[in-house]
Amino acid sequence: xxxxxxxxxxxxxxxxxxxxxxxxxxxxxxxxxxxxxxxxxxxxxxxxxxxxxxxxxxxxxxxxxxxxxxxxxxxxxxxxxxxxxxxxxxxxxxxxxxxxxxxxxxxxxxxx
Numbered sequence: 001x002x003x004x005x006x007x008x009x010x011x012x013x014x015x016x017x018x019x020x021x022x023x024x025x026x027x028x029x030x031x032x033x034x035x036x037x038x039x040x041x042x043x044x045x046x047x048x049x050x051x052x053x054x055x056x057x058x059x060x061x062x063x064x065x066x067x068x069x070x071x072x073x074x075x076x077x078x079x080x081x082x083x084x085x086x087x088x089x090x091x092x093x094x095x096x097x098x099x100x101x102x103x104x105x106x107x108x109x110x111x112x
Contacts, residue, residue: 049076053087057091
């Protein structure tokens with residue numbers, strides 16, 4: 001059963017249409033995108049898991065849907081996918097916390 005969300009899941013299938021309003025840049029993007037996800041130093045499965053983690057970090061529901069499917073199709077299991085999500089959460093949380101040093105520095109400067 002499809003849940004009602006702010007994002008329309010059917011829009012994911014329309015992604016290729018972004019070339020309609022800017023064909024040259026759209027083609028260049030999709031050429032690059034295709035090259036990035038080819039087997040290389042990293043396997044296609046590893047790249048799908050990285051994409052899944054990044055999708056969660058940038059909070060893109062379309063990407064989460066796409067890379068959940070892609071990760072499963074490329075042989076990742078649920079534990080690997082959730083571990084990738086936890087890696088993203090740890091990095092994002094750490095990035096928030098390390099910026100606390102900036103706040104501490106500013107507070108100390110203002111306290112002088």
